[in-house]
Amino acid sequence: MFDSLTTKLGGVLGSLRSRGKISPSDIEGALVEIHEALLDADVALSVVNEFIETVRVQALEALPNLQSGTNQAQAIFEIINSALTEILGGNARRVRFAKQPPTIIMLAGLQGAGKTTLAGKLAKYFADQGNTPILVASDLQRPNAVTQLQVVGESVGVPVFAPEPGNGVGDAVKVAKEGVAFAKAKQHNMVIVDTAGRLGVDATLMKEAIAIRDAINPTEILFVVDAMIGQDAVRTAQAFLDGVGFDGVVLTKMDGDARGGAALSIAHMTKRPIMFASTGEKISDFDIFYPERMASRILGMGDVATLAEQAKKAFDPASSAKLESKFASGEDFTLEDFLEQLQAMSKMGSMSKMLSMLPGAGQMKKQIENFDEGEITRTQAIVQSMTPTERRDPKILNGSRRIRIANGAGRTVKEVNSLVERFTQAQKMMRQMRNGGTPAGMPAGMAKMGSSMGAGMPRPAGKVIQKKKSKSGNPAKRAQEEQA
Amino acid sequence: MGLFGKFIAKIKGTAHASVADWDELEASLLEADLGPHLSAEVVRAARSAKAENAEEAILNTLRLALSKKSRALIRASEGTTAVLVVGVNGTGKTTSAAKLAASLSTQDSRVLLAAADTFRAAAVDQLQTWGERLDIDVIHGAPNADPASVAFDAAQQGLARNMDYLVIDTAGRLHNKNDLMAELGKVRRVIEKVMPVQEVLLVVDATTGQNALAQAKVFAESVEVTGLILTKLDGSARGGIALAIEQSLDIPIKFIGTGESATDFAPFEPEIYIQGLL
Numbered sequence A: 001m002f003d004s005l006t007t008k009l010g011g012v013l014g015s016l017r018s019r020g021k022i023s024p025s026d027i028e029g030a031l032v033e034i035h036e037a038l039l040d041a042d043v044a045l046s047v048v049n050e051f052i053e054t055v056r057v058q059a060l061e062a063l064p065n066l067q068s069g070t071n072q073a074q075a076i077f078e079i080i081n082s083a084l085t086e087i088l089g090g091n092a093r094r095v096r097f098a099k100q101p102p103t104i105i106m107l108a109g110l111q112g113a114g115k116t117t118l119a120g121k122l123a124k125y126f127a128d129q130g131n132t133p134i135l136v137a138s139d140l141q142r143p144n145a146v147t148q149l150q151v152v153g154e155s156v157g158v159p160v161f162a163p164e165p166g167n168g169v170g171d172a173v174k175v176a177k178e179g180v181a182f183a184k185a186k187q188h189n190m191v192i193v194d195t196a197g198r199l200g201v202d203a204t205l206m207k208e209a210i211a212i213r214d215a216i217n218p219t220e221i222l223f224v225v226d227a228m229i230g231q232d233a234v235r236t237a238q239a240f241l242d243g244v245g246f247d248g249v250v251l252t253k254m255d256g257d258a259r260g261g262a263a264l265s266i267a268h269m270t271k272r273p274i275m276f277a278s279t280g281e282k283i284s285d286f287d288i289f290y291p292e293r294m295a296s297r298i299l300g301m302g303d304v305a306t307l308a309e310q311a312k313k314a315f316d317p318a319s320s321a322k323l324e325s326k327f328a329s330g331e332d333f334t335l336e337d338f339l340e341q342l343q344a345m346s347k348m349g350s351m352s353k354m355l356s357m358l359p360g361a362g363q364m365k366k367q368i369e370n371f372d373e374g375e376i377t378r379t380q381a382i383v384q385s386m387t388p389t390e391r392r393d394p395k396i397l398n399g400s401r402r403i404r405i406a407n408g409a410g411r412t413v414k415e416v417n418s419l420v421e422r423f424t425q426a427q428k429m430m431r432q433m434r435n436g437g438t439p440a441g442m443p444a445g446m447a448k449m450g451s452s453m454g455a456g457m458p459r460p461a462g463k464v465i466q467k468k469k470s471k472s473g474n475p476a477k478r479a480q481e482e483q484a
Numbered sequence B: 001m002g003l004f005g006k007f008i009a010k011i012k013g014t015a016h017a018s019v020a021d022w023d024e025l026e027a028s029l030l031e032a033d034l035g036p037h038l039s040a041e042v043v044r045a046a047r048s049a050k051a052e053n054a055e056e057a058i059l060n061t062l063r064l065a066l067s068k069k070s071r072a073l074i075r076a077s078e079g080t081t082a083v084l085v086v087g088v089n090g091t092g093k094t095t096s097a098a099k100l101a102a103s104l105s106t107q108d109s110r111v112l113l114a115a116a117d118t119f120r121a122a123a124v125d126q127l128q129t130w131g132e133r134l135d136i137d138v139i140h141g142a143p144n145a146d147p148a149s150v151a152f153d154a155a156q157q158g159l160a161r162n163m164d165y166l167v168i169d170t171a172g173r174l175h176n177k178n179d180l181m182a183e184l185g186k187v188r189r190v191i192e193k194v195m196p197v198q199e200v201l202l203v204v205d206a207t208t209g210q211n212a213l214a215q216a217k218v219f220a221e222s223v224e225v226t227g228l229i230l231t232k233l234d235g236s237a238r239g240g241i242a243l244a245i246e247q248s249l250d251i252p253i254k255f256i257g258t259g260e261s262a263t264d265f266a267p268f269e270p271e272i273y274i275q276g277l278l
């Protein structure tokens, strides 16, 4: 949708390469682009302006030292990137534990930010590290928030203290206080308190949050904020800071494609560390916060690490392992395996979106935009119209079978023919690979991006992800290796 | 508001507004989440107008960005009107579905709710609690049931029970998840086996930034969005991104949400919204 900043800066500064020297006015040109990119990413205007000032000073300082012939765009980029990373990660620290257990974590934030889901994820995260958390249901406002927390607690095997039904009934302060007392009595070393969503401007509800805080004296108050939030982020963050106060920040819905500029605004303004990122609806979709990744994401530079993670998630490890052992044992890759891979690919999200996460995607913009998303679905439909026997042994696909398949999938026989032919070639290639070389690795199908083949060539995904050492020249692969 | 008022006073008093003044105007627009594109367009219009007309020029540019489509809820010519409520997670879909049902039933319509969010923990209970509060029946399935089958059931019951409206709540889904978007398409198609879907209302949270545009684009492609519900306008966010959506996708805002109770819901009024942006 937006040109990535890399492309834009490349345009502004690239032409200078021939002249060899970068001038202050070139820097101004670059700063205009950065300004717009940051606004597109929802960084608050005041923060953008301040940030631009910092970069301007640093860039002008660095100017005399920039060698002609070096890539000036790159140099300025480095300045921007490290300034961003510095703001995002400058205050990084881990969650504090109370000297005298239990450690009390209180969640606060706007309605719909994702607090209840996060409560479950935190409980699981800390339980996995050997703690014994309980969850306390102090959101007595939203209908069935209490029930939701109970379900979440049960699914992670963490007890939930929920004496009140909620739905407007009960005293949230009392519940929080009793929850902490309960935890002490039962020797839980951690308490996670879910609270109702509230607006920064809602004085009554902010007072309630303050009352909860004063009643339980939390070790950490975490401000939970949706990564999609716009310019209001600064006002809201300030209102929470001035109201209930907070010690750390959690960004939610990071599995979306928002650039998440609010993270920069909030980190810059509040000087509080961003501690965690919530990345999906499943309990396991949770991670500590990585400032460098966020910096790239805000700049629209491509987020290889996230891409690799999505790939890892989509390609279920069991089926990848199955595929790999099959491959190793000399069995053939079948259309059935191919179908599984296609399904995993469509689970990962739009192909063009994924491709654009790759660094350098700016240069391939046209191909990415022209990527035919329908290709995967169409290919899938054709394979699904085959019988299991046909999928295992495409050699039996005679003319009448092909006509039946084409009708079933609503495609032409020509398309069926071309798929079978491509598949047979791929299968042949797989056999060759087994006997020697490995072509450049990416999850199945991605290697062929932009080609008219679209859905591309199958190859076992588990292989790529599990290999450890070789530092690949392919950035997507390297990131996967580093992740593994 | 304050900023804009001061700005207008300033440019009206002087023949030439300074660069800083224009920057101030642009800042105020950006801070309402109008986005760099629309904000720049407004400033351009204001700058090319005479000082005494600048205010009108600004308001007119904003008004021109509005969709010209009708903002009334579409009513089926006969039988049950199906309204599908969609959006990303946490924007206020369930609350809005309940509020919409409440407002329709106070207008003496027979309304049925359907809980097709079978995914999020306790989402069905949430809508049922609303149903009890409002005395409106809620159709639901077994836990983790297929949302399309719940919707299909609800459509059949809506028809059989001669309902005027069927309002269907769906699970939150991020627009970049193809499989979930495909699931939503299926929900729509399955209802259409029973009755046409008159309205697909996308719920947009007023605090959302530029990403809401991408959301609207993808939802519109997947399920033909017919209108927006702009929620959480009771906060400090002005919801300017909804205007950017109206402008670039021609999808009208139909309702607004201004709080957590059933009555905090109203038909969208363009003029109040436009004034509120500034």
Ligand SMILES: Nc1nc2c(ncn2[C@@H]2O[C@H](COP(=O)(O)OP(=O)(O)O)[C@@H](O)[C@H]2O)c(=O)[nH]1
Pocket (backbone or CB within 6 Å): A111, A112, A142, A197, A199, B087, B088, B089, B090, B091, B092, B093, B094, B095, B096, B172, B203, B231, B232, B233, B234, B235, B256, B257, B258, B259, B260, B264
């Ligand atoms: N302040 C305010 N809160 C709202 C509004 N609409 C919904 N909410 C709250 O936002 C949260 C998420 O709403 P819900 O309907 O569960 O969202 P869903 O996940 O999209 O179904 C709940 O706490 C609601 O009470 C609104 O207009 N104003």
Ligand SMILES: [Mg+2]
Pocket (backbone or CB within 6 Å): B093, B094, B095, B117, B123, B170, B171, B172
């Ligand atoms: Mg809901």
